[in-house]
Amino acid sequence: MKESGKISNAVIRRLPRYRRALKELMKKDVERISSNELSALIGYTASQIRQDLNNFGGFGQQGYGYNVQGLYTQIGMIMGLDKDYKMVIVGSGNLGQAIANYATYYRAGFVVVGMFDVNPKLIGISINGIEVQDYEVLGEFLKENKVDIGIICTTKSSAQNVADKLCQGNVKGIWNFAPMDIEVSEDVALENVHLSDSLNALAYYISHPMQ
Amino acid sequence: MKESGKISNAVIRRLPRYRRALKELMKKDVERISSNELSALIGYTASQIRQDLNNFGGFGQQGYGYNVQGLYTQIGMIMGLDKDYKMVIVGSGNLGQAIANYATYYRAGFVVVGMFDVNPKLIGISINGIEVQDYEVLGEFLKENKVDIGIICTTKSSAQNVADKLCQGNVKGIWNFAPMDIEVSEDVALENVHLSDSLNALAYYISHPMQ
DNA sequence: TAGATTGTTAATCGATTAACAATC
DNA sequence: TAGATTGTTAATCGATTAACAATC
Numbered sequence A, B: 001m002k003e004s005g006k007i008s009n010a011v012i013r014r015l016p017r018y019r020r021a022l023k024e025l026m027k028k029d030v031e032r033i034s035s036n037e038l039s040a041l042i043g044y045t046a047s048q049i050r051q052d053l054n055n056f057g058g059f060g061q062q063g064y065g066y067n068v069q070g071l072y073t074q075i076g077m078i079m080g081l082d083k084d085y086k087m088v089i090v091g092s093g094n095l096g097q098a099i100a101n102y103a104t105y106y107r108a109g110f111v112v113v114g115m116f117d118v119n120p121k122l123i124g125i126s127i128n129g130i131e132v133q134d135y136e137v138l139g140e141f142l143k144e145n146k147v148d149i150g151i152i153c154t155t156k157s158s159a160q161n162v163a164d165k166l167c168q169g170n171v172k173g174i175w176n177f178a179p180m181d182i183e184v185s186e187d188v189a190l191e192n193v194h195l196s197d198s199l200n201a202l203a204y205y206i207s208h209p210m211q
Numbered sequence C, D: 001t002a003g004a005t006t007g008t009t010a011a012t013c014g015a016t017t018a019a020c021a022a023t024c
Helices: A011-027 A033-041 A046-054 A068-078 A092-107 A135-144 A156-169 A195-207 B009-027 B034-043 B047-054 B068-077 B094-106 B137-146 B157-168 B195-207
Strands: A083-091 A110-117 A130-134 A150-151 A173-176 A189-192 B085-090 B110-117 B130-134 B150-151 B171-178 B189-192
Touching: A011 A033, A011 A046, A011 A068, A011 A092, A046 B171, A083 A092, A083 A135, A083 A173, A083 B068, A083 B157, A092 A110, A092 A135, A092 A150, A092 B094, A110 A135, A130 A135, A135 A156, A135 A173, A135 B034, A150 A156, A156 A173, A173 B150, A173 B195, A189 B195, A195 B009, A195 B171, B009 B047, B034 B047, B085 B094, B085 B137, B085 B157, B094 B110, B130 B137, B137 B157, B157 B171
Parallel strands: A083 A110, A083 A150, A110 A130, A150 A173, A173 A189, B085 B110, B085 B150, B110 B130, B150 B171, B171 B189
Antiparallel strands: none
């Protein structure tokens, strides 16, 4: 078992996929699975699957494979999904609301505790029981409430300011949907979701059909 | 200059970043830039920048560097952004609406030509001048209108059916926001945006602070 | 011309795959 | 015990970085 800091990003990005596959298997009451069977299911090689899992410890058993339920739980713990994350959403337009809905209905463990905006038309409305507050009070809110994750759903032009304010408020991570690269201090985890980059990649592949 | 099909995915994912940086430079009326300066700006090594760009041709000039405006245009053409893409959005809830707004206001070249949903409360409403139609008529719509990109903003359970219908309707690419891996035929480009995977990766990094 | 900087080859690094002894 | 399958080491592959001759 390696040091946690040594796990490569490539491996970390595959963990959710393993977990999703295991969840499906649990639904089908499958009790155990071999790396070969899992490979057929999700497309990674059996060798890669065994390598990946062994970064975190020997979860399998020779001659048997992996216990589906057990591995699911283990991967969840590795991913930090045994804890709760309190989140604020900054920018409560369509995208902010979509994320609030998603988190509320589908992701126990990720709890929206506050929503903010500068638009007077949005301030005061309620999204899944969370009232949208004036962005002006975000700093105060973060002082009074421990918040783990700040979600930026604002325009490009305000994204960096929002990020700074979130960092001052001691969030542990930022999930950024604004179409720019923001800067945060080293101790804050940052996950950029560049939807426009993703759409551009799709346009590239459409324009350059394979073979 | 390599065959277009030989460009690695890693390179393609970096192209949007180059383009964004060049756009910023154009705003600041910068005329030329060296790989070293660009490196300082976006964090890739100068060597990688030169390697990346040379996959597509020699855009630079020894002793001078790269012409900002020219390179911006070239990269746009490589990325296929000199053409228009007609898109339909299937699932017109918050996320579908957020994407419709985004495309309408920020991305000339990506045009929403139709929105669809099964929810009677959404059918008939207008988003940026596009009326949400009954999902029942999607097949017909795709027969009568050439559509390049299908965007899936539905629930997990209907995502694969929607993908099948879009493929039957001869879309060239699918942008999938449903939290599952859908299957499409080889000739259709597929871009999955797994927001939950992204949030999970963030949770991982929060749970495992570096050193 | 001299200096700067590319284009490109070679070296390095890291990630993936193959192989197989260990062992359930 | 025999068969199956892991854990783990070694080999391969691909991507990144370094180096430098070409050349503007």
